Amino acid sequence: MANVISLRNVNKIYGTEIKTQVLYDVNLDVEENSFSSIIGQSGSGKSTLLNIIGTLDKPTSGEVFINGIRTTEMKKDALAKVRNETIGFVFQFHYLLPEFTAYENIIMPYRIKGDAITPEVNERALELIHLMGLDKVKDNRATKMSGGQQQRTSIARALINNPKIILADEPTGNLDSDTTEKVYDLMRDINDKFKTTFLVITHDPRIAQKTDRIIEIKDGRISLDLVNQIA
Amino acid sequence: MKLALKIAWRFLTSSKGQTILIILGIAIGVSVQVFIGSLIAGLQQSLIDTAVGRSSQITIRPVNRDDRIPDYEAIITKVKATEPEINSISPVVDSSAFILANDSTYPTLLRGLQFDTADGIYRINEGILEGKLPTGDQVMLGKEFMDEAKLKVGDTISLVTASGTKRDVTVSGIFDLGVANLNKNWALSEMGLVQSIFDLGDQVTSIESQVSDVFTADVVGANIQKVVPSSLKVENWKDLNASLLSGLNGQSISSLMIQVFVLVSVVLGIASVLAISVAQKSRQLGILKAMGIRDRIASLIFLLQGFILGIFGAILGVGFGLGLAVAFTKFALNPDGTPVIDLFIDPQFIAISALVALAAATLAALIPARSSSRLEPIEVIRNG
C-alpha cells in the first residue's frame, strides 16, 4: 500500500544559543489506511514528531512528505491548505473554540476551506455528530459539554473535510477508561469506514496494544517499530 | 471575509462585558468630541453673532471722510457680480444729529437705511418690539432710548442737525437689536429722510454688507477693493476686531487639541484592549491556524473586531454627544430661560467625528491584527 506519510532523516534542534536536539535522523513511513500508535516517555520527542508530520512545526533538517507532497519547503498559506484538507488533528486538550457550538466547531474546518455550506456537508456534519453520539449536545457551546463529548466533537471536527490522515496527540489523555474505550472504538470504526490513516500518540496501553503498529520513540529516535501482522 | 466576520462577531458577543466596556470607551470619546466640538462651535457662533452678526462685516466708504458715494447702485451691482460670498449688501446714509424730545436733547446717530436690503444685515424686522418700520417723516428708536426719553410710539420728536436745521418726525416703532448701545444711540429712518435733512441728494455715506462665511471677510474685502474706484476704501470686521479674532482662534486650537487627545486616548484604549484580546484569543487562533486558517483571514478577524467596535462606539457616541448637547441647552439656562450657549450642531462635523473614530478603531486593531498573523499554531499546541 502507498505511504501517506514519509519522513527522511528528520532532525529537530531547538534553540540557537543552547541547542537541544529533540529528534535524530528519524525515518518513518506510514501506510495508507493504517492505525498506528506512537509511544514513548514524555520528552522523548514524540509530540514534536507528530507536530512536524502535521506541518505545525518544521524539521531542522530532513524531508517530510504528506500524501506524496514534500511539505518541508512549502509556504505558510500552502501549509495551511495541507493542514485544512489532508490532515485532521485531535489533541489531548480538545482545543475546541469555546465561543462556538459543537456543530459550529465541527463545521469550522470546512468553512476555513472557503466553500459554501452545501446540504451534503451539513448532512455529513450531522452524520458525524450522530456517529459520535453528540446529537443531544450539538448546539451546546464547547464549554457546556463533558470531556468525552468535547473529545468526540474534536474527532468529528478532524473528520469533516474527509482528510487522508488523522494525527492525534493523547486523544484519550484525560478521559476515564470507559470513555477512552468509546473514543478508541470510534476512531477504529472511522479507520475502517472512511479508510482514514490514524497516527496516535498514546501512553495508554489499552489503546496501544490494539493498534496495528507501535512505534516507540526514545531519546529522539525510533527505538522500536512493531507491526502486528495478525489482525 | 464572511468567516472572519462571523468569528469576529462571535468573539465580541461571547465576551460581552469586555465588548461593552470598549464600546463605551469609544462612545465616551466620540461623545466628548461631539459635545465639545458643538459647544465650542456654538460658543464661537454666538460670540461672532454678538460681535458682527448684526453689523456690517464689509463696509465700503469714501477714503475722504467728508466725501459721499454718488453711484452706489452701480457699485452694489458690481460687487454682487464679483463676489458671490456677499449675502446682503445695503447702502446707508449716516449722520450725527440731536433728538429734541420732552424738552431734552439727546445726541444720536441718524441712520438712513434701505430697509428691504438692510434687513439682511440688521434683521430689523425681527427686532421690532412695537410699531412698524418708519416711512417718510418717521423714525424708529431703540428700546433703551425710548425708556430714557420716556417716549411712546406715535409721539412726535424733533431732529436737529449740527447746522441748526430742525425737522419734526413721528416715532413709528421701537426696535431692539440686542445691543444696548445701539438701542440707545441709533435712530433709524428711510434713506430719503436723512438725504433730505442733510441735503445730500441721491448720495450715500457708505455701503454695508455681510458675507456667508464671516471668516472670509478679509479676502472678500480685498477682492472688492479691486473692483471699486480708488476713492473708496473697503473695511472688514476682522481688521477692526483683531483681539476678538485671536480669542476665537485660540478657542479653535484648544478645541482641536482636546479632540486630538480624545482621539489618541480612544486609539490607545482600543489598541490595548484588542492587544489583550489577541493574547486571550491566542489559543483559539492557534486552533484555527492548526485547522488551516490563513494568516490574512486571522488578521482580518481582529481588524473587523476593531471596525465593529468602532461602528457601535461611534453610533452610541454620537447619540451620547447629542443627548449631552440637548441636555446642556435644556438645563444650562440664563435667568430669562434662554440657553447659556446655543450649541451649534453641525451634521458634517458629527459625521467626521464618527468616521474618524471608526477609522481610529480599525487602525488601532492593526497592531493586534499584525501580531495575530505572526502567531504560530505550534506555540499554542506545544504549551497546552
Place this chain on the structure above:
Amino acid sequence: MSKDITKFFEEFSGYLNQYDRRAATFYALDLLKTAQVTIPELYEMVLAPALNSLAVPRDQAEDLIWREHTVTNIVRGIVESAYPYVLAEKERFPMETNPGRILLACPEEEYHELGIRMGADFFTIAHFDVVFIGSNLPLSNVLSATRNLKPDYVGISVTNYLRLVRLKQITEGLRAQLDPSIKIIVSGSAFSHTGTSAADFGADALINTFEDVVALGRSAHEARA
C-alpha cells in the same frame, strides 16, 4: 501416532468447548497415565492448539474474553496436575549434565503466563534448574530476582505485542545493570505476530518449542565441555 494425536486434540477440544473441566482434565491426564503422549506432545499438540482454536479474535467484542479465561483456567489446572509426570519424564530424559538455572517470567502488565508455564515444564524435563516466577513482573523485580537467584538464563515470555517495549527495557536493564553477557531467551506469540527476532530486543535466543529447549540445553553443555 500423529493420527492419534489429531484425534486426541479433537476430543479434548470438544470438552474444552463445553467448558467441561472434569472431562477435559480426566481425558488429558489419562493420556499421560496411559503413556499415549509425552508431556511435550500433550502441551504442543493438544492443549496449546485447543486453546488457540478458542482464542477470541481481536476485532471481536471484548465481552468474549471470559471464554478465553475459562478455558485457560481449565488448561492451567491440567498443567499443574501433570507435574508428577513431568518429573518422571525428566528422569527418563537423557541429558549429560544440568544445563543451569533458568528464571522464567513475563514483563510488567503481561498476564499471559500459561505458555511460559508450559515452557517451565519443558525446561524441567531438559534438566534445567527452573524458577518459575510468572506474569506481570516489573523490571525492578526482574533485576532483584536475577541478583538474588543468580540464574544462568533469564527467560521472558511476551504475548501482547505492546509488551515487547518492556522486553527491550528488561534486556537493556539486565545488561546495563547486572551482567552484559547474561543469557536472555525469549518466547511467546508476540514475535511471530510482529515478525521480530530475539536480536531485535537484545536477547540471545527465541525459544518456542520443546525441541528448542533441548537444543539450548545441549548447546550449553557443549559450550561448557
